[in-house]
Amino acid sequence: MSDAETLKHLPLETLHEEAGARFGGFAGWRMPLTYPAGVMKEHLHTRESAGLFDISHMQLFEVEGPDAAAFLSRACPLDAAALGEGRSKYTVLLTEKAGIIDDLIVTRLGPQRFMVVANAGNAARDEAHFRDLAKGMDLTFEPLERVLLALQGPDAEAVLIAAGLDLSDLTFMTATEPADGWFAARSGYTGEDGFEVALPVAEAERFARKLLDDDRVQWVGLAARDSLRLEAGLCLHGQDLDEATDPASAAILWAVPKALREEGKFVGARALQAIIAEGAREKRVGLKPEGRQPVRAGAPIVNEAGETVGRVTSGGFGPSAGHPVAMGYVARSLSEPGTRLFTEVRGNRIALDVHSLPFTPQRYHKG
Structure with missing residues (x-):
C-alpha cells in the first residue's frame, strides 16, 4: 500500500479538487498545499482581505464533568478553574521532564465543559496521554468529528456576517457555540484577525461554498499558512517545539501563569521549575x-x-x-x-x- 493510500482525507476534499489544489501529505493527511494563485498571492490575500483555510486535520476534544477543570489543570500548566466561560487559552502538554508533547488551545464552554484543539500529528499521542491522566476522574473525554475552517484576514468578520454568522461580539481568544454542534473562536495562526469555525460534517460544504461565493474570500493552502505563521513568530510543533524543548527555551513561558511556574502541580512542573531556576x-x-x-x-x-x-x-x-x-x-x-x-x-x-x-x-x- 502506497503512502498516498494510507493518508486520511479531508471531508471537503472535493471542494479543494474543484479549486485546483495541489495536494501533499502532512501529519498523516492529504492536505491542499497550494492553489492556482500560488503561495505568494495566497499569503498576501490573507494579509489584505480574507483567506480560507481547511484545518480539519486538527482534532477537537470535548472534556466534560465535575473533574474537568482539575483534570486539565493537571494535564497542562493551566488554571482551568479560573478560565472564564467563553475564554480560550494557549497552553502545552508536557512530559515529566517538561518536554512539549503538543501545544493546544483550551476553551471553557460551561461550568464543567471545555473544548481542546490539538495538532493533527499529535492527536493520537495526546488522546492516549489525556486518557491515562483521566483514569479515576469524574469526566468524559470525547474526540469530535468536525470540519474546522479558519477564515483569516481584515475582512474576515464582515465576510462571516454576510454569510449569516455574526461573531462580531467576540474578541481575540474568546469563543462561542453559535449552533448545535458548532464551535467558533476568534483566533487563528496567521497573526491576523480571524476566526476558526468547527461544524458538523453534514453542514460544512454548504457553509464553505457560501463563504467562497464572497469575492473577498480565497482558498489558502498549507504552504502559505506556514509562511504566515512564521512571519507572525508562531511555533509549529514538530519543528519549533517538540519533546526535546521546554516552555522556557521555547520562549513561551508567557503561556504559563506566574503562580504555576512557582508552585504548579501539573505534569512536568518540577522539571520546568528547575529549568527556570537554572536558566534555560x-x-x-x-x-x-x-x-x-x-x-x-x-x-x-x-x-x-x-x-x-x-x-x-x-x-x-x-x-x-x-x-x-x-x-x-x-x-x-x-x-x-x-x-x-x-x-x-x-x-x-x-x-x-x-x-x-x-x-x-x-x-x-x-x-
Missing part, C-alpha cells in the same frame, strides 16, 4: 538571513569561528516582510536581537542576524 541554556529566536536566500529547518547555526551554536527550526521567505525569515534555537548568551551568526546554504556561508519576533505586526482584535 538555549532560546528560540527570530533570525533574519542576509540577502534573498531563504534558510530552511535543520540548517546549523554557527558563530564567527565556525562553532555550532544552534539550529534553524523553521525558515522560508516572508512575502509581507519582503525578506527571508526564520526561527531557531541559539545559546542563551547569543539570543539578543542584533547578534550576528551564520549558516550555510548549498555551500555558501550566509549571515544571520538575531531578530525580534514577530517579523510583521500581529493584528488581533482585542476589543
Whole structure:
C-alpha cells in the first residue's frame, strides 16, 4: 500500500479538487498545499482581505464533568478553574521532564465543559496521554468529528456576517457555540484577525461554498499558512517545539501563569521549575538571513569561528516582510536581537542576524 493510500482525507476534499489544489501529505493527511494563485498571492490575500483555510486535520476534544477543570489543570500548566466561560487559552502538554508533547488551545464552554484543539500529528499521542491522566476522574473525554475552517484576514468578520454568522461580539481568544454542534473562536495562526469555525460534517460544504461565493474570500493552502505563521513568530510543533524543548527555551513561558511556574502541580512542573531556576541554556529566536536566500529547518547555526551554536527550526521567505525569515534555537548568551551568526546554504556561508519576533505586526482584535 502506497503512502498516498494510507493518508486520511479531508471531508471537503472535493471542494479543494474543484479549486485546483495541489495536494501533499502532512501529519498523516492529504492536505491542499497550494492553489492556482500560488503561495505568494495566497499569503498576501490573507494579509489584505480574507483567506480560507481547511484545518480539519486538527482534532477537537470535548472534556466534560465535575473533574474537568482539575483534570486539565493537571494535564497542562493551566488554571482551568479560573478560565472564564467563553475564554480560550494557549497552553502545552508536557512530559515529566517538561518536554512539549503538543501545544493546544483550551476553551471553557460551561461550568464543567471545555473544548481542546490539538495538532493533527499529535492527536493520537495526546488522546492516549489525556486518557491515562483521566483514569479515576469524574469526566468524559470525547474526540469530535468536525470540519474546522479558519477564515483569516481584515475582512474576515464582515465576510462571516454576510454569510449569516455574526461573531462580531467576540474578541481575540474568546469563543462561542453559535449552533448545535458548532464551535467558533476568534483566533487563528496567521497573526491576523480571524476566526476558526468547527461544524458538523453534514453542514460544512454548504457553509464553505457560501463563504467562497464572497469575492473577498480565497482558498489558502498549507504552504502559505506556514509562511504566515512564521512571519507572525508562531511555533509549529514538530519543528519549533517538540519533546526535546521546554516552555522556557521555547520562549513561551508567557503561556504559563506566574503562580504555576512557582508552585504548579501539573505534569512536568518540577522539571520546568528547575529549568527556570537554572536558566534555560538555549532560546528560540527570530533570525533574519542576509540577502534573498531563504534558510530552511535543520540548517546549523554557527558563530564567527565556525562553532555550532544552534539550529534553524523553521525558515522560508516572508512575502509581507519582503525578506527571508526564520526561527531557531541559539545559546542563551547569543539570543539578543542584533547578534550576528551564520549558516550555510548549498555551500555558501550566509549571515544571520538575531531578530525580534514577530517579523510583521500581529493584528488581533482585542476589543
